[in-house]
Amino acid sequence: MGETIVRNKQVILASYSNEGPVTQDHLNVIETQLDIKGCKHGEVTVKNMWISVDPYLRARMKNLGTGLFLQSFKLGQPIVSRSVSKVVASADGQFKEGDIVYGYCDVAEYAVLSGSGLTKLNADVAPLPHYLGLLGSSGLTAYIGLMKIGEPKPGEQVFVSTAAGAVGLVVGQLAKINGCRVVGATSSDEKVKVLKEEFGFDDAFNYKSETDWDAALSKYFPTGIDIYFENVGGRMLEAVLNHINMNARIPVCGMISQYNEDWKQTYGVRNLLNLVVRCAKMQGFIVGHHLDHMDQFREEMISYTKQGKLKYRVDIKQGIDSFLEAFNSMFSGKNIGKTVVQL
Amino acid sequence: MGETIVRNKQVILASYSNEGPVTQDHLNVIETQLDIKGCKHGEVTVKNMWISVDPYLRARMKNLGTGLFLQSFKLGQPIVSRSVSKVVASADGQFKEGDIVYGYCDVAEYAVLSGSGLTKLNADVAPLPHYLGLLGSSGLTAYIGLMKIGEPKPGEQVFVSTAAGAVGLVVGQLAKINGCRVVGATSSDEKVKVLKEEFGFDDAFNYKSETDWDAALSKYFPTGIDIYFENVGGRMLEAVLNHINMNARIPVCGMISQYNEDWKQTYGVRNLLNLVVRCAKMQGFIVGHHLDHMDQFREEMISYTKQGKLKYRVDIKQGIDSFLEAFNSMFSGKNIGKTVVQL
Numbered sequence: 154m155g156e157t158i159v160r161n162k163q164v165i166l167a168s169y170s171n172e173g174p175v176t177q178d179h180l181n182v183i184e185t186q187l188d189i190k191g192c193k194h195g196e197v198t199v200k201n202m203w204i205s206v207d208p209y210l211r212a213r214m215k216n217l218g219t220g221l222f223l224q225s226f227k228l229g230q231p232i233v234s235r236s237v238s239k240v241v242a243s244a245d246g247q248f249k250e251g252d253i254v255y256g257y258c259d260v261a262e263y264a265v266l267s268g269s270g271l272t273k274l275n276a277d278v279a280p281l282p283h284y285l286g287l288l289g290s291s292g293l294t295a296y297i298g299l300m301k302i303g304e305p306k307p308g309e310q311v312f313v314s315t316a317a318g319a320v321g322l323v324v325g326q327l328a329k330i331n332g333c334r335v336v337g338a339t340s341s342d343e344k345v346k347v348l349k350e351e352f353g354f355d356d357a358f359n360y361k362s363e364t365d366w367d368a369a370l371s372k373y374f375p376t377g378i379d380i381y382f383e384n385v386g387g388r389m390l391e392a393v394l395n396h397i398n399m400n401a402r403i404p405v406c407g408m409i410s411q412y413n414e415d416w417k418q419t420y421g422v423r424n425l426l427n428l429v430v431r432c433a434k435m436q437g438f439i440v441g442h443h444l445d446h447m448d449q450f451r452e453e454m455i456s457y458t459k460q461g462k463l464k465y466r467v468d469i470k471q472g473i474d475s476f477l478e479a480f481n482s483m484f485s486g487k488n489i490g491k492t493v494v495q496l
Numbered sequence: 497m498g499e500t501i502v503r504n505k506q507v508i509l510a511s512y513s514n515e516g517p518v519t520q521d522h523l524n525v526i527e528t529q530l531d532i533k534g535c536k537h538g539e540v541t542v543k544n545m546w547i548s549v550d551p552y553l554r555a556r557m558k559n560l561g562t563g564l565f566l567q568s569f570k571l572g573q574p575i576v577s578r579s580v581s582k583v584v585a586s587a588d589g590q591f592k593e594g595d596i597v598y599g600y601c602d603v604a605e606y607a608v609l610s611g612s613g614l615t616k617l618n619a620d621v622a623p624l625p626h627y628l629g630l631l632g633s634s635g636l637t638a639y640i641g642l643m644k645i646g647e648p649k650p651g652e653q654v655f656v657s658t659a660a661g662a663v664g665l666v667v668g669q670l671a672k673i674n675g676c677r678v679v680g681a682t683s684s685d686e687k688v689k690v691l692k693e694e695f696g697f698d699d700a701f702n703y704k705s706e707t708d709w710d711a712a713l714s715k716y717f718p719t720g721i722d723i724y725f726e727n728v729g730g731r732m733l734e735a736v737l738n739h740i741n742m743n744a745r746i747p748v749c750g751m752i753s754q755y756n757e758d759w760k761q762t763y764g765v766r767n768l769l770n771l772v773v774r775c776a777k778m779q780g781f782i783v784g785h786h787l788d789h790m791d792q793f794r795e796e797m798i799s800y801t802k803q804g805k806l807k808y809r810v811d812i813k814q815g816i817d818s819f820l821e822a823f824n825s826m827f828s829g830k831n832i833g834k835t836v837v838q839l
Contacts (some may be wrong), residue, residue, distance in 0.1 A: 212773075386768060405772050421764015425729060428780035429748050430555075435778045437771030 157242075161187040162473045163231040163261035169216040172415050174484070179214060180232070180477050192244045192265045199238035199254060200263050205285035206470075206479045206492040207319075208384075209407055210234060217415065231259035235290055237274065237281045238264075248273070255284050262473055262496060279455065280467075286319050286491030287458075287465040288451050294440040295323035296450045298382055298404035300331075301443070302436050307332030309379035310398070312370075314389050316357060317344040318483070319491035320406060323454075324382045325354050326463050333380070336373045338389070340486035347489060352464060361486075366392035380404075383435070387420035394427040401433040406440070466490030500585075504530040505816045506574040506604035512559040515758050517827070522557060523575070523820050535587045535608045542581035542597060543606050548628040549813075549822045549835040550662075551727075552750055553577060560758065574602035578633055580617060580624045581607075591616070598627050605816055605839060622798065623810075629662050629834030630801075630808040631794050637783040638666035639793045641725055641747035643674075644786070645779050650675030652722035653741070655713075657732050659700060660687040661826070662834035663749060666797075667725045668697050669806050676723070679716045681732070683829030690832060695807060704829075709735035723747075726778070730763035737770040744776040749783070809833030 162184050170179040189198045210232065216225045226232045236258040240248050245268030248254065256271040258264050274284055286292060298320075299305060311328040313321045316337020325348065328335040337348050337357040348357040356373055363369045370378070370392060377398035383390060383405040390403075397403075428435060457463035468488045470479040475494055482488050505527050513522040532541045553575065559568045569575045579601040583591050588611030591597065599614040601607050617627055629635060641663075642648060654671040656664045659680025668691065671678040680691050680700040691700040699716055706712045713721070713735055720741035726733060726748040733746075740746075771778060800806035811831045813822040818837055825831050 212769075390768070391764075405768070407769075407772060416767045416769065419766045419769075421734075421766040422768060423762045423764040424759045425733070425748075425765060425778075426555075426750075426759065426762075428778060429750055429782065430780070432781050432785060433779070435768075435771060436776070437773070438775050439772065442775060 157190040158186050158188050159263060161185045161261055161263045163259060164473065164476050166214060166226045166228055166230065166232050168228070169214060169225065171215045171217060172418065174481060175211070175214060175477065177477065180480075182474055182476075187263050187265070189242045189263065192242055195245050195268055196265050197240050197245050197248050197254070197268050197271070198242040198263060198265050199236075199258065200241050201236050201238045201258060201261065201496050202253075203237040203282045203285055204258075204260055204473075204476065204494040204496065205235040205289065205291075206476070206483065206494060207234065207290070208483055210480065211484075215415075231261050231264075233257050234260050235285055236260075237284050243268070245269075253281065255289070260473070260476055279458075282467045282469065282491070282493045282495070283465065285493055286467055287323065287463075288454055290440050291319035291491055292323045292454055293443065293447060293450050294320045294406045295327060295382075296453075297438060297440060297443045297446060298406050299324050299327050299380070301446070302404035302434075302438060303380040303382065303402045305331045305333050305380055309333045310374055310376060311335040311380045311382065312374065312378045312393060313337045313382045314360075314385040315339065316348055316354065317489045318384070320384060321382070322352055322465060322490055323463075326352055326457075328380070329353050329355075330457060330462055338369075338385075344489060360389070367395060370396040377401075382406075387422070391420075391422045391424055394422070394424045397427060397431045397433050399431055399433075401431055403433065403435040405435060405437045468492045470494050472496065500533040501529050501531050502606060504528045504604055504606045506602060507816065507819050509557060509569045509571055509573065509575050511571070512557060512568070514558045514560060515761065517824060518554070518557060518820065520820065523823075525817055525819075530606050530608070532585050532606065535585055537587050538611055539608050540583050540588050540591050540597070540611050540614070541585040541606060541608050542579075542601065543584050544579050544581045544601060544604065544839050545596075546580040546625045546628055547601075547603055547816075547819070547837040547839070548578040548632065548634075549819070549826065549837060550577065550633070551826055553823065554827075558758075574604050574607075576600050577603050578628055579603075580627050586611070588612075596624065598632070603816070603819055622801075625810045625812065625834070625836045625838070626808065628836055629810055630666065630806075631797055633783050634662035634834055635666045635797055636786065636790060636793050637749045638663045638670060638725075639796075640781060640783060640786045640789060641749050642667050642670050642723070644789070645747035645777075645781060646723040646725065646745045648674045648676050648723055652676045653717055653719060654678040654723045654725065655717065655721045655736060656680045656725045657703075657728040658682065659691055659697065660832045661727070663727060664725070665695055665808060665833055666806070669695055669800075671723070672696050672698075673800060673805055681712075681728075687832060703732070710738060713739040720744075725749075730765070734763075734765045734767055737765070737767045740770060740774050740776050742774050742776075744774055746776065746778040748778060748780040811835045813837050815839065 167181045192198045240252040253274045254271040311333045317339040338360045345357040348354040381403045384407045510524045535541045583595040596617045597614040654676045660682040681703045688700045691697040724746045727750045
């Protein structure tokens, strides 16, 4: 038996961050060691290749007793995210060394995982980081929210907040594929241009320069909004609620503007009565509960991609040490598409 | 031809009331005259017998340009509500003198109406005011919200705000009939007693004396809430959102605490992110869009009533002059069951 002990850098939750930005006070990179042959029956050891960086992780870095129910990460332990990894040792008959797998994994260079939570990926079908974005949870979030909850009909008016993000890009293009008119909100003029020229949005606006959102929505949606794909919350949701049409649908996959705040400090939405007078539905969902749609979803996405109807962008940061920077880039509004860390 | 001119007292909107209580400054009773034989082809003249008094009318007494979309009543014109009336003259072949009809009508002693908006009632089936409450829009609101949007399953936990109101009484009893555990919130100890002893609620609490609603909901729902029949809004909704279970449903038929305020002055709900983490649905509805369920609904209600499973109360005020008092009684929390004015 050769030497099987490796250096294993991990991103550890050093302290909870209930409000404000996440810093090195909260997330530390520590260096540990791992025996890659140390996996027990039913387990595999993986070397991470691509790690998904998602806004919802913010909520798991808090330890609030009330209000929000996402399970907190454990102090002193590696945080966990979706990843694409290579099997480097296996004690699970389903996997062998060299297999590429997808699953929840420590944000670390290596990890020992139960084989039961992993699925094999075929690297020939699509670029591997796409399994975290377009073909992964971000894309599936767009698909479930828009197609299963939103149920778009041709000619309907669709509004997407954070339109240039990992989810929003897919929502907008899927809405177009389904015959809707789609307008996105994003945080810079450059991203407005990209949405319209590269991703086929009918229109888009910079919510940081067009600060009267009520006026902006009147301008971009003179006939009102049928589907609002909600992933911002707060003041934007309130603005939208004054522009929804009868029988509007509001799938809610997240509220990025709310993750950085204790819930009692967040912006309160005052005009929910519009849900009644417009007979509208607002429905939250967690993509992990809809994995039964994954195969059909991937098939459709790959087909649209081949037909040139669907494009995507991945924002790649290098190395485990860049995780914190990658994470914070999502909240500063600089990224386009899916943020991943490549190891 | 005999004398057919009658005195016709009407409740007129004298000025809009965008906030605060509605007073005689806003609603006036004026005396006019009507020729009861003056109805034209397709019209009937009715003498009102019972007029429905509903919280949603509050929103129609405002003239806000933004935010809420219920159509405002016209200044100087009679306000309009559902009523049970007797035909006193008819120029519509479908109706004859003496018919009892149900429809939208001026809040007045007499009115001329298009026959096309009216349906005939059979006074032998149920007491006539029940067609405005248990068998009318209030009961149908309970039925659509609980059964069609809430979809209750045996053993589920149901919470009803304003439980002793015209809608809440029916929601609670329908939830019991469907095998749920049901707890109501109401505004006095007397009404708590009535809900438990007369209407079969498993429990109830006085939200004016138990003011820590978070603690109250922890006590009354140790395993969380599956269905919240929402007709309050604001602070109560926020409290409930911290106690909902996975896949909770929140049918919303109104937000009585919000009708008296300009929407910008209303309480903002800060924890909507719970909809995401609990995969919950909040859905507004207007009962007038579900009239296709009316026959099935009435059949079920009458059957439950005959079996002794469903009881009801009507709070009757006398005479057109009592309309304003009847209307305000709903907001002061004194009424039990359906509020109607008898002429």
